[in-house]
Amino acid sequence: MAASKTVGDVLRANGVSRRGFMKFCAATASMMALPPTMVSAVAAAIENARRPSVIWLPFQECTGCLESLTRSHTPTVEGLIFDAISLDFNHTLMAASGQRAEDALDAAVQENWGNYLMLVDGSIPTGEFADYSCTNGHSHLDMLKKYAAGAAAIVTIGTCAAYGGIGRANPNPTQAVGVQDIIKDKPIINVPGCPPIPTVITGVLAHYLTFGTIPELDHHGRPMAFFGQNIHDRCYRRPFYERGLFAKTFDDEGARKGHCLYQLGCKGPVTYNACATLKWNNGVSWPVQSGHGCIGCSEPNFWDKGSFYRPLSAAYYGDARTVGISVAAGAAAGLAAAALARGKQKKAQQEEKA
Amino acid sequence: MNEGLYFEGMSLLDFARGPAFRWAVAIFIIGIVWRLTALLLVSPKRLEPVKGSATSGGVRTMLTRSAPAHELEKNIIFQHYSGYAWHISMFIVLLFFAPHMMFFKQILGFGWPTLPNLFITFFAVVTMGILLVLLARRLMNPVLRQISTMDDYVSWIIAFLPFLTGIMSFTHITFGMQYETVLALHILSICLLLVWFPFGKLMHALFIWPSRYKVGAAFARRGVRA
Numbered sequence: 001m002a003a004s005k006t007v008g009d010v011l012r013a014n015g016v017s018r019r020g021f022m023k024f025c026a027a028t029a030s031m032m033a034l035p036p037t038m039v040s041a042v043a044a045a046i047e048n049a050r051r052p053s054v055i056w057l058p059f060q061e062c063t064g065c066l067e068s069l070t071r072s073h074t075p076t077v078e079g080l081i082f083d084a085i086s087l088d089f090n091h092t093l094m095a096a097s098g099q100r101a102e103d104a105l106d107a108a109v110q111e112n113w114g115n116y117l118m119l120v121d122g123s124i125p126t127g128e129f130a131d132y133s134c135t136n137g138h139s140h141l142d143m144l145k146k147y148a149a150g151a152a153a154i155v156t157i158g159t160c161a162a163y164g165g166i167g168r169a170n171p172n173p174t175q176a177v178g179v180q181d182i183i184k185d186k187p188i189i190n191v192p193g194c195p196p197i198p199t200v201i202t203g204v205l206a207h208y209l210t211f212g213t214i215p216e217l218d219h220h221g222r223p224m225a226f227f228g229q230n231i232h233d234r235c236y237r238r239p240f241y242e243r244g245l246f247a248k249t250f251d252d253e254g255a256r257k258g259h260c261l262y263q264l265g266c267k268g269p270v271t272y273n274a275c276a277t278l279k280w281n282n283g284v285s286w287p288v289q290s291g292h293g294c295i296g297c298s299e300p301n302f303w304d305k306g307s308f309y310r311p312l313s314a315a316y317y318g319d320a321r322t323v324g325i326s327v328a329a330g331a332a333a334g335l336a337a338a339a340l341a342r343g344k345q346k347k348a349q350q351e352e353k354a
Numbered sequence: 355m356n357e358g359l360y361f362e363g364m365s366l367l368d369f370a371r372g373p374a375f376r377w378a379v380a381i382f383i384i385g386i387v388w389r390l391t392a393l394l395l396v397s398p399k400r401l402e403p404v405k406g407s408a409t410s411g412g413v414r415t416m417l418t419r420s421a422p423a424h425e426l427e428k429n430i431i432f433q434h435y436s437g438y439a440w441h442i443s444m445f446i447v448l449l450f451f452a453p454h455m456m457f458f459k460q461i462l463g464f465g466w467p468t469l470p471n472l473f474i475t476f477f478a479v480v481t482m483g484i485l486l487v488l489l490a491r492r493l494m495n496p497v498l499r500q501i502s503t504m505d506d507y508v509s510w511i512i513a514f515l516p517f518l519t520g521i522m523s524f525t526h527i528t529f530g531m532q533y534e535t536v537l538a539l540h541i542l543s544i545c546l547l548l549v550w551f552p553f554g555k556l557m558h559a560l561f562i563w564p565s566r567y568k569v570g571a572a573f574a575r576r577g578v579r580a
Contacts, residue, residue, distance in 0.1 A: 242471045244452055244469055262453065269534075270533065300365070310460070311456035313454065314371075314460035315457065316371060317461055318376045322380055323380075326384045327387050330386065331388075333391075334389065335395070338395030
């Protein structure tokens, strides 16, 4: 795909009305927490933006992130906006395969060196396990380094690319890491989630198209506009938490009445994502609304934080072995202290007698 | 299972919930068993002739010490009943806040009904208020100040911190910190309490009834009213 047409040209060619386009821009502006006066600026910027070249590199991944994006948004205007970028390489979506696909990738990279946007999903195995994840004989570690060098910015799609995800989960058999652990000299926008909300993916791309800059990021490299607030604070079940009304099992009275899922292990209080406000499947529902607690999928290392069904306040006090050893150690120390005291007592008595 | 153990890239909250808490519990158990064993094994020899029933004297003292002594009533009535108010509020917050109940449920295997957050907030504020008033009293009353040791102040801080960090995380007044960081600090303050508990004055929680009994029994044996 050539990167000559503007986004506006492509949208018009696809039959998107001016009204539909402005609605999208207003929604995008509000998602990014911009004032209403910025809507026209967003519209002008997106319409006139030259379609940036985007290459999407899938590494050690499950394609769930791509499924999230493609399934839930076709054929909405968000989907078309996505068409409106020049997606020059994505080996799952593109018609070409084999050497032709590789050639397309290299051609796009050469033509847009220094300017293309690189999207990555999947973690990257390293060290002696680097070769366990390859495309056409090239290890993903090498590919990441090679193509990141010419990228204007990198957007990591999903928790695997952002932080290592399930690939990195204990015991991390492939020594997998996220993009930010390897690439240090490029701007990286993390869009974590397992998978991320499609609207968030398009929202981040829209921000880049509009401003040509990296949005404000939090301490985990996530755009503040989407990851600035935690699920618990925006959850529609929050009033039940305050009133002390909880679902105790997945099919009890509380669950049927939509009470808080905290006791069933909901990780909403420590998870930052836009699920509670943007929701999924075009705003139909989201995990907590459908009755399952948040699993915290947009947080680093969420696989290693214990059971999804263990309440957040339950700490790990140890096991029978640790407790047993502690009791034995305590008893030994007590015995020693008592023996010492008895010895002193005896000595004192003997001295008194003498 | 790796649950609760160190893993690469763990956050402060993971550390607090996992390794820190496991270590704190281990030290807590070691300390408690150590002190109990030592105390049980070094009971002093009874040399005096028996002049009264030790058991009834012990039990009586356990009860009489629960109300302020007549002779001292004027001086100690305030601290005595604010002590009651503090302990009752503390146990309400500790046992009837839903996340706290869930904490115990994971250890004990059973749960119990909890209170709405409004009540918990009220009792938490009462608890902190009483602690602050009692500290001010300790600092301003010359006699109290003279008999206070470092242990009293350390125990006060260690009892106060869980309430401070708890109410901070609950109300999201975090002074610029992330919520999960404050929650981690809350759990770490509990770890600190567990570590200090067997070695400082907090141990009164376990010793209060046995020591009252012992004092009462010892006096009764000598024919003296405790």
